[in-house]
Amino acid sequence: MSMLFSPLTLRSITFRNRIFVSPMCQYSSHNGLPTDWHLVHLGSRAVGGAGLVMVEATAISPEGRISPDDSGIWSDAHAEAFVPITRFIREQGAVPGIQLAHAGRKGSCSLPWLGGGPLGMGACGWQPLAPSAVPFDVGHPVPRAITLDELDEIEAQFRAAAHRALAAGFQVVELHMAHGYLLHEFLSPLVNQRGDDYGGSLENRLRFPLRVARGVRQEWPKELPLFVRISATDWAAGGWDIDQSVLLARQLKELGVDLMDCSSGFAVPDEPVPFGPGFQVPFAARVRAEAGIASGAVGFITEPAQAEQIVATGQADVVLLGRQMLRDPYWPLHAAKALRVEIPWPNQYLRAN
Ligand code: FNR
Numbered sequence: 001m002s003m004l005f006s007p008l009t010l011r012s013i014t015f016r017n018r019i020f021v022s023p024m025c026q027y028s029s030h031n032g033l034p035t036d037w038h039l040v041h042l043g044s045r046a047v048g049g050a051g052l053v054m055v056e057a058t059a060i061s062p063e064g065r066i067s068p069d070d071s072g073i074w075s076d077a078h079a080e081a082f083v084p085i086t087r088f089i090r091e092q093g094a095v096p097g098i099q100l101a102h103a104g105r106k107g108s109c110s111l112p113w114l115g116g117g118p119l120g121m122g123a124c125g126w127q128p129l130a131p132s133a134v135p136f137d138v139g140h141p142v143p144r145a146i147t148l149d150e151l152d153e154i155e156a157q158f159r160a161a162a163h164r165a166l167a168a169g170f171q172v173v174e175l176h177m178a179h180g181y182l183l184h185e186f187l188s189p190l191v192n193q194r195g196d197d198y199g200g201s202l203e204n205r206l207r208f209p210l211r212v213a214r215g216v217r218q219e220w221p222k223e224l225p226l227f228v229r230i231s232a233t234d235w236a237a238g239g240w241d242i243d244q245s246v247l248l249a250r251q252l253k254e255l256g257v258d259l260m261d262c263s264s265g266f267a268v269p270d271e272p273v274p275f276g277p278g279f280q281v282p283f284a285a286r287v288r289a290e291a292g293i294a295s296g297a298v299g300f301i302t303e304p305a306q307a308e309q310i311v312a313t314g315q316a317d318v319v320l321l322g323r324q325m326l327r328d329p330y331w332p333l334h335a336a337k338a339l340r341v342e343i344p345w346p347n348q349y350l351r352a353n
Pocket of ligand 1: 022023024025026056057099176178179229263298299300301320321322323324
């Protein structure tokens with residue numbers, strides 16, 4: 001029996017299998033609104049058999065975007081524009097999820113295929129916000145340190161975004177606390193230099209991310225799952241690490257988070273990351289075992305047997321696939337064949353099975 005293809009239930013939602021599409025920026029939105037690209041891109045992966053299709057990092061405010069072409073959900077019009085996408089994903093038997101994000105000091109950059117560098121304060125750039133006025137790297141803008149009033153505002157924007165995600169038809173919300181974006185910036189002692197209640201000690205660094213999680217949990221219906229993506233380590237001396245991640249996961253579990261999606265890195269430039277097959281799986285395994293919460297493994301998971309093994313050995317409850325899903329939107333259908341598991345194909349494609 002395949003564990004990878006066994007259903008998973010979190011709160012009222014049953015995922016048909018444990019293969020999730022990892023959130024991936026498409027840089028194809030107009031003023032934050034999803035486009036036909038999103039319908040086709042996300043829709044194809046739902047047709048391809050994934051259990052959950054997660055929309056890319058979606059900004060809770062215009063200045064919370066990485067690039068001007070990022071997805072956003074800061075108005076009712078944005079929520080409305082996602083409705084056909086969530087409807088289509090659900091019609092294919094997949095669960096639609098959305099990652100809610102604020103880019104923090106890594107905001108205001110150009111598209112990756114235009115270099116991805118900082119835009120500056122020109123026509124389409126803006127001054128990013130961050131816990132402290134420390135730039136990400138040489139050549140990056142100095143962000144403005146967030147005031148206490150602005151913390152209230154950002155929490156309210158996360159809450160409103162969750163509310164709109166529901167109106168848009170999403171069934172899972174994931175909070176982006178990874179990859180050096182705003183909430184991770186609060187967690188990491190390498191980035192957070194604040195001298196108030198939101199910086200310094202571990203308790204203080206956790207305070208704002210926990211506030212956001214608590215606020216979103218209050219807005220997000222009790223019957224729907226809430227995920228959090230973390231960078232389980234900064235891969236840097238004196239940085240955020242897996243021990244702190246376990247502690248954070250315990251507290252997030254207490255306030256109603258259902259699954260920890262365990263990525264790593266990207267808070268500071270030039271970290272020595274040991275990229276390789278399944279290199280982040282041990283983080284998902286530790287968080288799951290030591291915090292007693294469901295976890296997701298992500299990163300260089302490409303092979304059906306590898307994915308099956310991660311789930312079957314209890315290292316994670318689900319796998320999230322990123323680039324492999326870009327290479328092959330039908331990966332779950334192909335993986336089922338490789339693992340000799342019978343799963344239904346879309347009726348329209350039956351003659352290809
Ligand atoms: C990403 N990744 C990413 N992560 C995230 O949390 N939010 C996001 O919006 C994005 N955007 C994004 C865009 C693109 C084009 C890529 C390739 C990646 C990271 C992604 O979700 C995943 O964690 C990594 O790609 C590692 O997994 P794979 O690709 O090795 O399966």
